Amino acid sequence: MRELFEARTIAVVGASPKEGKVGNVIVKNLIASGFSGGLYPVNPKATEILGLRCYPDLASIPGEVEMIVVAVPSMVVPTVMEEAGGKGVKVAVVISAGFKEIGKEGAELEREVGRIARRWGIRVLGPNCLGVISTQNRMNATFTNVYPREGSVAITSQSGAINSVVLDWARATSIGFSKFVSVGNKLDIDEADLLTYLRDDERTSVIGMYIEGIDRGKEFMAQAREASMTKPIIALKAGRTGSGAKAASSHTGALSGSDKVYDAAMAQSGVMRVKTVEELFDLLQVFSSMPLPKGDGLAIVTNAGGLGVMAADAASDGGLTLASFAKATTDKLRASLPEEANIYNPVDVIGDADAARFEGAIRTVMDDPNVHMVVAMVAPTDLLDITAVARTIASFAGKVDIPIATALVGGQNMAEGAALLRAAGVPNYDSPDRAVWALGAMDRYREMRGRPAPSPAPAVEGDRDAVRKVLEKAKAEERTGLSEEEGKSILTAYGVPVPAEGHAASADEAVHIAGTIGYPVVLKVSSPDIAHKTDVGGVAVNLRDDEEVRRAYQLMMSRVKDRMPQARVEGALVEKMFQGREVIVGMVRDAQFGPVITFGLGGIFVEIMKDVSQRIAPLTPEGVDEMVRSIKAYPILTGARGRRPADLAALKDVIFRVAKIAEDFPEITELEINPVMVGDEGEGVGAVDALATIRREKR
Numbered sequence: 189m190r191e192l193f194e195a196r197t198i199a200v201v202g203a204s205p206k207e208g209k210v211g212n213v214i215v216k217n218l219i220a221s222g223f224s225g226g227l228y229p230v231n232p233k234a235t236e237i238l239g240l241r242c243y244p245d246l247a248s249i250p251g252e253v254e255m256i257v258v259a260v261p262s263m264v265v266p267t268v269m270e271e272a273g274g275k276g277v278k279v280a281v282v283i284s285a286g287f288k289e290i291g292k293e294g295a296e297l298e299r300e301v302g303r304i305a306r307r308w309g310i311r312v313l314g315p316n317c318l319g320v321i322s323t324q325n326r327m328n329a330t331f332t333n334v335y336p337r338e339g340s341v342a343i344t345s346q347s348g349a350i351n352s353v354v355l356d357w358a359r360a361t362s363i364g365f366s367k368f369v370s371v372g373n374k375l376d377i378d379e380a381d382l383l384t385y386l387r388d389d390e391r392t393s394v395i396g397m398y399i400e401g402i403d404r405g406k407e408f409m410a411q412a413r414e415a416s417m418t419k420p421i422i423a424l425k426a427g428r429t430g431s432g433a434k435a436a437s438s439h440t441g442a443l444s445g446s447d448k449v450y451d452a453a454m455a456q457s458g459v460m461r462v463k464t465v466e467e468l469f470d471l472l473q474v475f476s477s478m479p480l481p482k483g484d485g486l487a488i489v490t491n492a493g494g495l496g497v498m499a500a501d502a503a504s505d506g507g508l509t510l511a512s513f514a515k516a517t518t519d520k521l522r523a524s525l526p527e528e529a530n531i532y533n534p535v536d537v538i539g540d541a542d543a544a545r546f547e548g549a550i551r552t553v554m555d556d557p558n559v560h561m562v563v564a565m566v567a568p569t570d571l572l573d574i575t576a577v578a579r580t581i582a583s584f585a586g587k588v589d590i591p592i593a594t595a596l597v598g599g600q601n602m603a604e605g606a607a608l609l610r611a612a613g614v615p616n617y618d619s620p621d622r623a624v625w626a627l628g629a630m631d632r633y634r635e636m637r638g639r640p641a642p643s644p645a646p647a648v649e650g651d652r653d654a655v656r657k658v659l660e661k662a663k664a665e666e667r668t669g670l671s672e673e674e675g676k677s678i679l680t681a682y683g684v685p686v687p688a689e690g691h692a693a694s695a696d697e698a699v700h701i702a703g704t705i706g707y708p709v710v711l712k713v714s715s716p717d718i719a720h721k722t723d724v725g726g727v728a729v730n731l732r733d734d735e736e737v738r739r740a741y742q743l744m745m746s747r748v749k750d751r752m753p754q755a756r757v758e759g760a761l762v763e764k765m766f767q768g769r770e771v772i773v774g775m776v777r778d779a780q781f782g783p784v785i786t787f788g789l790g791g792i793f794v795e796i797m798k799d800v801s802q803r804i805a806p807l808t809p810e811g812v813d814e815m816v817r818s819i820k821a822y823p824i825l826t827g828a829r830g831r832r833p834a835d836l837a838a839l840k841d842v843i844f845r846v847a848k849i850a851e852d853f854p855e856i857t858e859l860e861i862n863p864v865m866v867g868d869e870g871e872g873v874g875a876v877d878a879l880a881t882i883r884r885e886k887r
Contacts, residue, residue, distance in 0.1 A: 189279075189311065189377075189381065189384070189385040191254040191255050191278040191279045191311075192255065192279045192281075192311065192313060192320060192322075192377070192385075193320070193322040193324070193325060193327075193367060193385070193389075194322065194324070194325050195225060195254045195255035195279070195325070195327065196225040196226065196254055197225050197226035197227075197228070197251070197252060197253050197254050197255070198218065198223070198225060198226070198227055198228070198253070198254070198255045198256070198257060198327075198329065199228040199229075199230050199243075199246060199249060199253045199255075199256045199257070199277075200214050200215050200218070200227075200228070200229050200230060200256075200257045200259065201230040201246065201256050201257065201258045201259065201260060201268050202230070202231065202258060202259035202260035202283075202284075203215050203229030203230055203231050203234070203237050203242060203259075204231065204234075204237070204259075205231075205234050205236075205237050205238075205242075210259045210283060210331045211229075211231070211259040211260075212237070212238070213331045213333070214257055214259060214283070214319070214329065214330070214331055215227070215229055215237055215238050215240070216238060216333070217328040217329070217330060217331070217332070217333055217335070218327065218328060218329060219238060219240075220328065220333065220335065221321075221326050221327060221328035221335050222326035223325070223326050223327045223328075224326060225325075226251070226253075227240060228240070228241075228243055228249045228253065229241075229242040229243070230242070230243050230244070230245060230246060230249075230256075231243075231244075232244040232245065245271060246268075246271045246272060246274075246275045246277070247271060247274065247275060249275070252275075252276060253272075253275055253276070253277050254277065254278050254279070255277065255278065255279045255280070255281065255329075256268070256272050256277050256279075256280050256281070257280075257281045257283060257319065257329050258280055258281065258282045258283060258284055258314075258315075259283045259284060259331075260284055261284065261286070262284050262285065262286030262287055262294065262297055262315070263286075263297070265282060265284055265297075265301055265315065266297070266300050266301055266304055268280075269301055269304040269305055269308070269310065270304055270308075272308065272310055273304065273305075273307065273308025273309075273310060274308075277308075277310055278310065278311065279310065279311040279312070279313065280305065280310055280311070280312050280313070280314075281313045281314060281317070281319055281320055281329055282301070282312060282313065282314035282315035282316075282317065282372075282375075283314065283315070283316075283317060283318070283319055283331065284314075284315050284316070285315065285316040286315075286316075287301075287315045287316055287373055287375075288373055289316055289373060298315065298373060298375055301315065301375060302375050302376065305375075305376060311376055311377055312375050312376035312377060313369070313370075313371065313372070313376070313377045314370075314371070314372040314373060314375065315372055315373050315375060316372040316373045317348060317370040317371060317372025317373070318330050318331065318332060318345075318348030318351050318352070318370035318372075319331065319332075319370055320367070320368065320369050320370070321335070321336070321365070321367065321368035321369075322366070322367055322368075323335075323336060323337075323338040323339070323364070323365060323366055323367075324338070324366060324391050330351075330368070330370070332351070332352050332355060334352070334355040334356060334358075334359065336355055336358045336364060336365040336368070337358070337363075337364040337365070338364050338365070338366070339363055339364015339365050339366060339476065340364065340365075340366055340391065340392060340393040340394060340476055341363055341364065341365045341366065341392070341393075341394045341395075341396060341472055341476050342365065342366050342367040342368075342369075342382075342386050342389070342392040342394070342395050342396070343365060343367070343368050343369070343395075343396045343397070343398075344367075344369045344371060344379060344382050344395070344396075344397050344398070345368075345369070345370055345371065345397070345398040346370075346371055346372070346374070346398055346399055346400045346401070347370075347398055347400065347426075348370045348372070350398040350424075350465075351368055351370050351398075353465065354368075354396070354468075354469075355368065357469055360610070361469075361473065361610050362477070362610050362611055362612070362613045363472060363473060363476050363477070364476075366389065366391040366392045367386065367389070367391075367392060369382060374403060378402075378403060378404060378408075379397060379399065379402060379408055379411075380404050380407040380408045380410075380411045380412075383395070383408070383411035383412055383414075383415045383421070384411050384415075386415065386419070387411070387414055387415035387418065387419065392419065393419055393475075393476065394419060394420050394422070394472060394475045394476045395415065395419055395420070395421045395422070396421075396422050396423075396424075396468060396471075396472050397421065397422070397423040397424070397459075398423075398424045398426070398468075399423055399424070399425045399426070400425075400426050400427055401427070401780075402450075402453075402780055403780060404780070405453060405778070405780035405781035405782065405804075406781065406782060408453070408457070409453055409456065409457045409781070409804070412454075412457035412458060412459050413456070413457045413458055416457060416458030416459060416636070416637070417458065417637055420460065420471075420475045420633050421457075421458065421459045421460065422459075422460045422462060422468060422471045422472060422475070423454060423459050423460070423461050423462070424461075424462050424463070424464070424465065424467070424468045425447075425450050425454070425461055427446075427447070446778070448802060449778045449780075449781055449784050449802070449804070451802075452781075452784065452802040452803055452804050453781050453804055456803060456804055456811065458633075458636050458637075460629055460632070460633060470615075470617065470622055470625070470626045471626060471629050473615035473626070474591065474593055474615045474626040474627065474629070474630060475629075475630065475633075477585070477613040477614065477615055478591035478592065478593070478615065478630070479589050479590070479591055480591070480630055480633070480634050481560040481561045481590070481591055481627070481630055481631055481634055482560050482589075482634075483558075483560035484508060484509045484560060484561075484631050484635075485509055485510075485511030485512075485558045485559050485560045485561070486503050486508045486509065486510055486511060486533075486559075486560070486561045486562075486563065486624070486627065487510075487511050487513075487533055487534075487535070487553040487554075487556070487559040487561070487562045487563075488500065488503075488510070488533060488534035488535065488562075488563050488565070489534070489535045489537065489546065489549050489550050489553060489562065489563075489564045489565070490534060490535070490536055490537070490564070490565040490566070490567070491536070491537050491538060491539055491541045491546070491565075491566060491567055491569065491572065492536070492539065492565065492566075492567035492597075493530070493534075493536045494567075495565040495567055495595070495597060495620050496530075496534030496535075496536055496565070497534070498619075498620040498621065499534060499563055499565060499595075499620040499621075499623070499624050500534055501621075502620055502621040502624035502625060502628075503624050503628070505621075506624060506625055506628035507628065507631075507632075508561075508624065508627070508628050508631060510533045510534070511533055511553075511556065511558040511559045511560070512533070512558055513531075513532065513533060513553070513556050513558065513559075514556050514557060514558060516556075517552055517553060517555070517556040518531050518532065520552050521535065521549065521552055521553075524545075524548050524549070524552070525537060525538075525545070525549065526538060526540075533553075535549050535553060537549050539567075539569045539571065539572075540569070540571045540572075541571075541572065542571070542572065542573065542576070542577075543573060543576035543577045543579070543580045544580075546564070546566075546577050546580055546581070547580045547581075547583075550562060550564055550580075550581070550584070550592075554584075554588060554590055559590065560590060560631075561590065561591050561592070561593075561627045561630070561631065562590060562591075562592045562593075563592070563593050563594070563595065563620070563623045563624055563627060564581055564592065564593075564594045564595075565594070565595040565596075565597060565620055565623070566578075566594070566595070566596050566597065566602075566605075567597055567598065568598045568601040568602065574596065574601060574602060574604070574605040575604050575605050575608060577605065578594075578596065578604075578605030578606070578608045578609050579608060581594055581609065581614060582608055582609055582611075582612035582614055584614070585612045585613050585614050586613070591627060591630055592614065593614075593615045593616075593617065593623040593624075593626055593627050594609055594614055594615070594616045594617070594623065595616070595617045595618065595619060595620050595622070595623040596609070596616055596618070597618065597619060597620070602618075639810075642808035642809070642810050642811065643808060643809045643810060644808075645806060645807055645808055645809065645844060645847075646809070646841075646844055648682065648683070648844055648845050648848040649683075650681050650682035650683065650845075650848065650849065650852065651681040651682070652681075652852060654677065654678075654681040655677075655678050655681050655682075655849070655852075655853060656853075658670065658674050658677055658678055659853065659855060659856075659882060661674075662674065662882060663882070663885050666885070667716065667882075668881055668882055668883070668884050669716055669717075669719070669879075669880075669881055670716075670879075670880040670881070670882065671714065671715075671716050671758075672712065672714065672761060672877060672878055672879070673691060673714065673761065674880065675859070675878030675879055675880040676689075676875065676878045678849060678856075678859075678878070678880060679845075679849075679861065679875050679878055682845045682848060682849050683845055684842055684845050684846070684861070684875050685838075685842075685872055685873055685874055685875060686874065686875050686876075686878075687763050687764040687765070687766045687874045687875075687876060688705040688706075688763070688764040689701075689705070689761050689762060689763040689764065690704070690705065690761070690762050691714060691758075691759060691760075691761055691762075692741070692759050692760050692761075692762050693758070693759040694741075694759070695737075695738045695741040695742055696738075697759075698711065698737050698738070698741045698759075698760055698762050699734045699737050699738055701762040702731065702734070702737045702762050703734065705762070705763075705764045706764065707731070707732050707733065708730050708731060708732045708765040709731050709737065709762055709763060709764060709765055710727070710728065710729045710730070710731070710762075710763045710764075710765050710876070711727070711728040711731060711737065711740050711741060711744060711760050711761070711762055711763075712726060712727050712728075712760060712761045712763065712877070713726030713727070713744055713745075713748050713757060713760055713761075714757070714758045714759050714760055714761050715748070715752075715755050715756055715757045715758060716756060716758075717752070717754070717755040717756050718748070718752060718755050719879055721877075722792050724747065724748050724751040724752050724755075725743075725744060725747035725748060725751065726744060726747070726748050728740035728743075728744060729765065730765060731765075737762070741760055744760060745757065745760075763876060766865040766867070766874035766876055767865065767867065768834070768865035768866045768867040768868075768871070768873070768874065769824060769825060769834050769865070769866045770789070770790040770791040770863035770864075770865060770866075771787065771788065771789060771790040771825075771839065771863060771864050771866055772786065772787065772788050772789070772790035772791075772794050772800070772860065772861065772862040772863060772864065773785075773786070773787055773839075773842055773843055773846050773860075773861045773862075773864050774786045774787075774846070774858070774859060774860035774861065774862065775805075775846055775847070775849070775850045775856075775858065775859045775860070776857070776858050777850065777854070777856070777857045777858070778804075781804050782804065782805060782850075783804070783805040783847060783850035783851065784802055784803075784804050784805075785802065785803050785804070785805055785807060785815070785843060785846060785847050785850075786800050786801075786802050787800065787801055787802075787815045787816060787819070787843060788800025788801060788819050788821075789819060789820075789821040789824075790862045790863035790864065791862070791863055794862060799819050799820050799821050800819065801814075801815045801816075801818040801819055802815075803815050805847045805850055805851060806847065806851065807843065807844060807847050809840075812840050812843050812844065813840070815843070816836065816839065816840065816843075825839075825866065832868040832869060833868070833869045834866040834867070834868060834869065835866055835867050835868065835869050835870060835871055835872055835873060836866075836869075838866070838867075838872045838873045839864065839866050839873055842861070842864055842873055842875070846859060846861070854883075855882050855883045856880060856881070856882055856883075857881050857882060857883050858879070858880065858881040859878075859879070859880045859881075860878070860879045860880075861875045861877065861878055862877055862879070863876060863877065864876075
């Protein structure tokens with residue numbers, strides 16, 4: 189990875205003497221950026237390109253070549269990689285397109301390039317990428333001529349176009365960049381590799397990412413978690429809608445679309461996810477130019493009361509605290525501001541304020557021990573010199589240890605002042621909510637970084653042999669769906685409490701079982717073809733005597749036959765009724781991140797209410813606590829309206845056991861308990877239903 193950013197010698201394979209060709213532009217950009225190492229154009233049909241000697245192939249170049257930039261037709265790339273291996277090249281930046289993005293043949297060609305690279309030990313960036321920029325090395329190995337100023341922001345992107353957008357945006361800001369990386373198809377080098385390098389890169393203090401998909405989810409999370417403890421990571425993950433839809437046999441699967449999984453993965457890894465390019469820019473500005481706050485106290489200073497109200501609303505929405513000023517602060521503000529000004533937070537210096545009044549108010553609140561962040565907002569008035577105010581605020585940049593953001597709200601009248609602030613490195617936004625939101629992100633990052641290391645998960649042991657027998661039976665019968673009884677036997681093997689039950693093949697047998705386990709009971713249709721029993725009339729609850737059980741059994745068989753005549757019906761489960769609050773605990777296995785654990789309000793309306801939270805296994809006690817607390821229905825579990833609290837300890841134990849099952853048996857793709865009935869504190873829980881799906885065996 190050193191050679192990717194700090195190469196001392198670069199060969200451009202496919203360099204061209206023709207103006208406008210990609211191979212010509214790359215050589216031109218390397219020269220223009222000031223690259224001072226050895227630069228070797230490679231083209232068998234040219235002897236000189238842009239004043240540099242051109243070589244017919246890599247072997248002809250004298251000495252070592254650390255990095256190659258490849259801009260030749262895709263079919264030629266394997267040959268180039270073989271030559272690179274023989275030359276001892278360390279890293280190849282493959283600009284060439286025509287690989288897996290075009291279909292099956294391209295994918296096979298890409299795999300061939302990968303095989304060659306692995307055989308020779310060459311790292312590969314791309315293919316189908318824009319290239320790489322390293323300002324510390326004065327290296328623009330891309331085909332975009334926009335070269336950023338040097339700074340501390342590193343950008344990685346799966347889209348070359350997004351890189352171009354960010355570079356162009358940088359022209360209008362004071363933000364400087366350390367690295368720009370376009371990962372393209374990610375044949376080899378991906379986001380996890382880059383985070384590993386950037387984590388320890390002294391020239392990088394903020395990492396921005398544009399992501400369309402992650403292949404090595406676990407590795408990404410591990411590297412992001414490590415890097416985010418020292419550097420903020422801001423990620424724009426695209427594809428939030430359509431890609432989230434997936435076929436699933438359980439509620440858990442339906443609620444775990446890929447975008448929700450990315451939300452969970454990034455939150456657990458300390459990555460700040462944004463939804464728009466605008467939000468990405470907003471956070472890059474504030475994190476790259478301002479120190480982290482030391483607390484959550486926000487002070488607002490403005491010359492317009494309405495802007496102050498809007499900022500206060502934004503602070504409340506974002507979980508920020510409006511600082512309560514010390515008496516010395518309000519006394520000083522009272523003495524220096526007009527009588528009609530507001531000396532409490534938000535501070536309103538009123539519409540006739542000049543630059544000196546703004547400066548005095550800002551300095552006063554910054555001196556308050558309860559203030560950790562400041563947002564200064566300005567509305568245009570005929571009495572105010574906007575440029576003078578901007579110059580005053582800019583004077584704070586780099587001289588105070590409190591982050592400050594501004595909002596010059598308006599249009600043409602604000603342009604000169606906004607430009608002055610940008611040049612000074614003070615983040616300026618065109619609305620109060622954006623300025624407050626940016627500071628709120630800094631506060632959330634500060635809080636995340638200050639959390640103690642997570643505790644180890646409790647040890648969970650299970651009867652693996654018992655579970656393996658259940659799974660082998662289903663595989664032998666070429667089934668992917670397990671019956672409720674089979675699902676419950678897996679739960680029982682791992683210590684999840686299941687109410688007493690029995691299987692009945694007739695109404696008489698159902699009555700006998702009910703009398704044995706004791707009333708009241710629940711009756712549920714038993715069928716490997718019916719996942720959601722309530723939908724077909726396959727559940728009867730609170731049956732209190734023999735006659736109710738007999739009548740419910742007969743009616744159930746009739747209803748199920750009418751509604752699902754093709755379903756294989758094996759009778760019914762008779763189950764001891766367990767009273768409690770209904771929640772759902774489930775697992776769906778994500779292709780990139782592995783087991784995703786879902787918890788939330790359960791029952792038949794779970795997909796309508798969607799009051800769920802998710803975490804990616806392995807779990808920690810702190811993570812499970814957060815899962816349980818984060819749902820809207822949490823007050824129901826803590827004893828709302830005078831009711832006793834639910835048995836949260838027993839509930840959390842179930843969540844850990846479901847995660848352990850998922851860890852021990854990777855062939856289980858979905859596992860759901862809906863509902864888990866949670867009794868009052870000390871009464872335990874009961875898993876009253878279970879649905880499990882296993883991976884189809886490949887022949």
